[in-house]
Amino acid sequence: MSEGELAYEALVQFLYRAPVALIQLQKDGAIELLNPMASRLLMPLAPDGDMENFFHVLRRHAPDLPQLCAQFSDQQGVVCEGRRIVVDETHGAADGPAVLSLGLLKLDDNRLMAVLLDATHEVVREQRLLASAAQLDTLTQLPNRAGTMTLLRKMTARTRSATGDHCAVLLVNLDRFKQVNDTLGNAAGNQVITLVGERLRSTLRSGGRPGDGGMVMEAVTRVGGDEFAVLLDGLPEPGVVERIASRLLERLGLPYRVREQELALTFSLGLVVLKTGENDADDLLRDAAIAMAVAKAQGGNRAVAFEQEMRDQALLRSSLEADLRTAVERAELFNVYQPVVGLLADGHMDPGAGVEALVRWRHPVRGLVSPIDFIGIAESTGLIHAIGEQVLATACRDFVAWQRQLSTAAPRLLAVNLSRAQLTQADLCDRVAAILAASGMPAAQLQLEITESLAAQGADIQHQLLGLKQLGVKLALDDFGTGYSSLSSLHLLPVDTVKIDRSFVSLAASSAHHKVLIEATVLVARSLGMTTVAEGIETLEQANVAHAQGCDKGQGYLYSRPLESAALQQWLTAHAAQPAAAH
Template identity: 40%
Template sequence: MLLALFAVTLLSFVLFGVFEGDRVRQIQVLWAVQVPMDLALAYGAWRLRLLAPQYRRFWSAIAFAGCSFSVGDSFQTLNVLFDPGGASTDGGTVQSAFFIVGMFSNVLACLLFPQGLKTGREKLVFWLDATTVLVAGGVTAWCFAVNGAVEQQDRVTATITAALVVVGAFSATKVALVPRPPMARFAAWPMVAAPVVQGIAAFLPGPFQLQNHYYVFMVLLLPSLLIAVGPRIQETLARTEGPAGTARRRPYSLLPYGMIGLTFVVFLLVLPEHTSARLWGATLGAVVITGLVCGRQLIAFQDNVMLVRRLDVAVDRLTDQETMLREQASTDGLTGLANRSRFTEELGFALIGSPAVLLIDLDDFKSVNDTMGHAAGDALLVEVSERLRAAVRDHDLVARLGGDEFTVLLPNGGAAGAERIAADILRRLGEPMTLEGRIIATRASVGVACARPGDESSTLISHADIAMYEAKRRGKNTCVHYSDEMGARIADEAELVRELGTAVDADEFMLLYQPIVRLDDLRMTGVEALIRWNHPTRGLVSPDDFIPLAERSGHIVSIGAWALREATRQAACWRAEYPAADHLTVNVNVAGRQLRTSGFVDEVAAALSDAGLPASNLSIEVTETAVLDDEESAEAMLRLRGLGIRLALDDFGTAASSLGLLLTVPVTTLKLDRSFVESITTAGRPRAVATAVSQMATALEFSSVAEGIETDEQREMIHSLGYQYGQGYLFGRPLPAGEVGDRLAAMSHTPVA
């Protein structure tokens, strides 16, 4: 478009030269070229109206002006082409009417567009400067149009020309003084210069008054070109650099001083020639003194400006450093998300409303680090952060609290909105991703907490954390909303965990022993040590209530060590006191966390040595899930077996990889889970599983024990399936050590069948 405008202008310049001396032809070319210029103005302004909607009214007015100019100049072009005798550079009545309408639209645009002035002082300074410019323009218009200083011009033409000068001055004021102009200054100055050039050209002497030279028509065409290129430059700048930002206010503006100078020039031009020398002297003195004062003020302003610039540079440097430090202090270095500090700060601000917090913890993230390395784990965290960003709204905040734990702050939306976003997060995280050539799917547990009146930041985060752990307890890869009941249970569990830390030293634990009998003759061949917590205020606490807490908190290591030492000590005491206990096996349950603890095997060996108990009298019971795909546990069990200790696989048949474990774990005994024994006499499938387990034990030369036998019918069925040993209430409930001693004493006086 710009190239086309310049090409048309260059062509018109050539034609002005070709038709030198033929004023009619030159005028026809002048008017014909005006039309594409006007159309370019209207088209460019209309495009900017769509490109910069915040200045829609301004560009609509400019586009309307361009259309008005196009209609008037098209009419005048046809007029001079078909009526060469009336060819003139001055428009006729129709063209002048459309020209005045267009100029009125331009003035309206300058008055209506957003100025960006906020404080009362900014508005006062702006309107003082603008008034100075308008007064100077008004003086010029009065002197030349009304007072008739330029006598050779037509009065109507002079009035319009003076108005153009005023409009140009006012536009310059807008561009120079308004903080948020609708156009960049680089694009605005051509449009500002256009009426000024047209106004000045009207008062130039010689050929400009006679309009008898080709360069006169070149100058007369320039305003149309300047007006047309302005919107095109602005559109280019807007597309490459974005919308114009807030312009920095200068410490001072030269416009008022320029307008003072213009007023003095006009004043001197209109002084009558017969004015006395005294008036001339006074006038000259006022001009000189004003000039000196202005010069002095400008020097002072320049000094101030230099000082302000130095201060601005120093402040900008400090601001940049502060911004950089603030960003570093509030941003997670790996993912670029907000960090814990920034999240806590933003949550504090959001609590004036009703925010919600989502706490997201990746499920089984440790396995990625262990199997693929920490670099792959970091790459996974970066990908997760991108998916979290995509799942939330623009005004929501995503943060990484540390490790594989993320959080999302939802300033509004309520519980329903939080649930929708949480569901979208789980869906996005569940989509497969490629990591180092491997396709993996990520799962996460999400806890949701909605703020209530009076909640603090720490409270809301704690509630979301409680809900997240509840999601993990329910099987992971799910979302759970916090409730007061959940909080009360977690608080109670937290109190139990705290008390577990001191229970061993306070001697609050005790062991009960449940008999294990040989099914052939119902003779007791072993006992399983079962731990109980004799709480000082709660009474006897069931293992189901505190063992999972001990495993999660890590207290299971110290509690398990105590149980191992106590069980081996008691078994050694029975052997020393009762002959029937020589071959009695004591079974001790060991958690997976204990197996993976460094030095566990040495700890077992030390317990046997201190108690004086042979290794063959100790059986370590582990669950399938405790040793599933765990190299550390498998290695520990191999070393235990090397000591001569028996190994029992407890709750056999309830995990997903039981058959595979039989090939990798050096167990000596399979214990059928009680869930298969409960309905073995009434349901076919439990009987089929029990049969299969017995046959596998026989084929692999393992001992077989059935748990949970409570009736004679169950005992007979289990015995008929080939099981060697049984355990359950039918043979005895968990007993104190003394009652087990009584049974051993009775057995010692009863001959073996």
């Protein structure tokens, strides 16, 4: 025989001997070709012996297959993978499979290829381990959280060999899954969850595979919501876990087709390997969740291995969160104010240009807690709304009191930061207006500051900013140079002041490049009627460079650290003579 004939004969022998069912069919389900395994698996489903149409054979068990194929508009690709089809819910069929696993591939506009596996033993094994249907998730047919704990306890309690017998947990979470539900609806969200579960199951060899230390068990479960767990047992060495995690992220990152849309999703994955002597299932799942949260905090779309200090930080965060909930009521949070000065020639300054309000926390046990340690907690828990409102109300009352007590020595402008969460409040403008009215604060002397990256986001943020402008308050763009906007788009933002980030200012004295950047920012801002503030000035040389490049104001430790109200009044009084030297 020729080489071509030999190759064809080899292909026929492969199809004949393949341990999986292979069926080639037309787009309407008409079967063109099937191997002996396909006949064995499908025959019990066609008691009348009619196996001419694949969709017809499975019509009682998977009636949606024709519609699923018709809705798949790509010229080729995976229509579904790892889909379980329950043929006999008792799992006791004597003449055929009780549960099938179906993969369906579109070859071209007219042909499909179906792959069927007998998944009965796999399902029976899972159900024996779980011992109860109540431990199965109804949406994905994966073990639920209770089932996950059952499997974990069995895994961690098992006696292990001295070497080559490790186990691990991987916790998988969808990044920004809420956006899917918000934009496409809960039904589409459920479809995404189902597709993710199928892809996890098909990526892993759920039935186990040989390893250096015995059988490797790979099980997928749905812990809840958009979180899945992957349980690995009998691993030959711990390093295998990271390779499996990498493979999962790669496969999970492929597009998903939902309602004629192709979705690109990313995932955060936390992994933990069971160490010698540790056998607590709850701790293992908790540590995986901590590592997953770290992966999400780092931007998502990555896997992070658990480390002990992560648990310590999580405990500290949990403790701070509990304390922060009562800190507002107990008046543990208070304002400090950093002077913003006018930049004059020869290192002189105008001390009354303004102040920026900043929040601090005086913890009854820990002492002063850095904003770096609690602002993120406040934002993630929603406490930032109450804290931000308290900071603004207190600052406005203090500002009005300074005007009354200090007269011409009082600051002329009050700057207060707005967080991302505050800007999403539908009634933010009403709340600001109420605070202005209650304190007697002139709107024109209040400046609300937002970060550059936040100002550049979406029509909703722009609408909120315009609403604040209508109240008469000023707006400032904080940390300019570190976000997503640019000088060319500065005219699109409804701001009055641009605050140049300290990273530019700190290098301006020694870097011609940064001098040019500051000068360009000042020129563009000035052409738009905006003022500029140089942040983070710590030396007289930096102050002179900022002034030479045209900055209107400066702020930093050269002039003063943030001060409580009484200390600020003393500072303002001491520097009331103008012009005053920076030192």
